[in-house]
Amino acid sequence: MYIFAIILFACFAFLEIFNKDFTERNKIILALICFMFLIFHDGLRWETGTDWIPYSNAYDFFNIGYSYASDMTNFEPGYLCLMGASHLISDDYTVYLVIHALIFYTIFFFFIFKLSNFPFVSILLFYTITLPYLGMNRQFIAMAIYAIALIFLIQKKRMLYLLFIFIAYFFHHSAIIAVFAIFFNKKIPNKYLIGILSLALIIAMSGIINKLSPAAALILGGDLGNKADIYTNMTNNTSIISTILSLIRKFIWIALILIFKDKIDDKDQKFNLFFNLYILSCIIYVLFNNTPLQIIISRALIYYNIAEIFIVTYALTIFKPNYGKLILMCVLTLYCGINIQKGFSNYAKEGFYDLFEPYKGIFINTDYVRQTH
Numbered sequence: 001m002y003i004f005a006i007i008l009f010a011c012f013a014f015l016e017i018f019n020k021d022f023t024e025r026n027k028i029i030l031a032l033i034c035f036m037f038l039i040f041h042d043g044l045r046w047e048t049g050t051d052w053i054p055y056s057n058a059y060d061f062f063n064i065g066y067s068y069a070s071d072m073t074n075f076e077p078g079y080l081c082l083m084g085a086s087h088l089i090s091d092d093y094t095v096y097l098v099i100h101a102l103i104f105y106t107i108f109f110f111f112i113f114k115l116s117n118f119p120f121v122s123i124l125l126f127y128t129i130t131l132p133y134l135g136m137n138r139q140f141i142a143m144a145i146y147a148i149a150l151i152f153l154i155q156k157k158r159m160l161y162l163l164f165i166f167i168a169y170f171f172h173h174s175a176i177i178a179v180f181a182i183f184f185n186k187k188i189p190n191k192y193l194i195g196i197l198s199l200a201l202i203i204a205m206s207g208i209i210n211k212l213s214p215a216a217a218l219i220l221g222g223d224l225g226n227k228a229d230i231y232t233n234m235t236n237n238t239s240i241i242s243t244i245l246s247l248i249r250k251f252i253w254i255a256l257i258l259i260f261k262d263k264i265d266d267k268d269q270k271f272n273l274f275f276n277l278y279i280l281s282c283i284i285y286v287l288f289n290n291t292p293l294q295i296i297i298s299r300a301l302i303y304y305n306i307a308e309i310f311i312v313t314y315a316l317t318i319f320k321p322n323y324g325k326l327i328l329m330c331v332l333t334l335y336c337g338i339n340i341q342k343g344f345s346n347y348a349k350e351g352f353y354d355l356f357e358p359y360k361g362i363f364i365n366t367d368y369v370r371q372t373h
Contacts, residue, residue: 005037012030012120016119017325018326041101042100044097044098045134047370048360059087076171100140108126116310117317122310124333127336132340132347133343146303177300181273252335253278253312316328
């Protein structure tokens with residue numbers, strides 16, 4: 001399923017890069033194919049993705065009285081309302097997943113086609129970024145609301161941005177981290193960005209994050225504190241090689257843009273915002289990857305990582321549609337596959353080996369018994 005998805009989205013992305021006229025003429029049809037595939041992919045899955053048991057149980061046993069019982073005390077009120085509204089339509093969890101997918105992808109497709117230079121390239125990257133998070137139902141809705149908020153931030157409607165972040169908070173509390181984006185909606189000199197990245201790398205290699213993690217677990221408290229404590233017991237000290245490789249993988253697109261920035265319109269308001277947010281995502285990644293505070297990456301980083309689906313399209317505008325661009329697109333497709341596999345491997349480190357593989361749906365691999373459910 002995942003290989004097929006990458007091939008499908010990559011084919012549309014290649015068409016967009018090398019036959020722009022064709023994709024413009026058939027944009028609606030191609031977009032609808034991608035959209036319907038993703039609805040099928042997410043809505044008709046079964047026991048595939050993270051947190052399947054708590055979310056499916058919560059939906060199955062949801063009612064007005066039970067919604068505030070002990071099993072749901074960690075569920076935000078916005079998500080409880082969404083489940084309640086879905087129950088007015090059907091008590092079937094698959095119906096709910098389809099509704100959830102329709103909401104999520106409708107908003108993000110609007111977001112992507114409104115802001116991306118190459119929407120189908122962005123869809124390929126979007127799949128890559130979000131797939132390892134599949135199953136985090138509350139956070140997906142919070143991300144969708146955040147996407148709407150970013151449109152207002154680009155338009156410099158800061159109060160509307162904060163209002164939508166406030167709404168997203170009531171679907172998943174992690175959305176509060178997105179508040180900081182309001183300070184990055186401007187052009188920041190490259191020397192400052194590179195300086196901060198260099199400082200983050202030095203801090204990461206020093207291992208100080210590992211030493212501070214037990215104290216951080218106490219400060220975080222509650223569910224986040226417990227998860228941070230789990231990572232403390234699981235993670236070894238961050239190696240220099242691992243940190244450098246992580247930085248190189250994240251820095252590919254930044255390097256291309258910095259080297260050829262004169263070919264990019266840096267007066268474009270959305271470029272400055274997305275570039276700054278992607279730099280911030282790299283800083284967070286470098287600081288906390290393979291540390292006991294990996295929870296920060298798994299829950300908070302995705303709000304800033306979304307900028308990658310736009311930044312890569314700016315990097316692609318640097319090159320003409322020739323062999324150089326063809327090689328870059330091949331590298332991009334490989335990059336997407338590696339990112340997905342790395343996302344899956346992070347769960348394997350926690351002992352969850354088959355949350356995603358094989359893909360299981362109501363029509364696919366129905367006889368497969370999950371070892372981690």
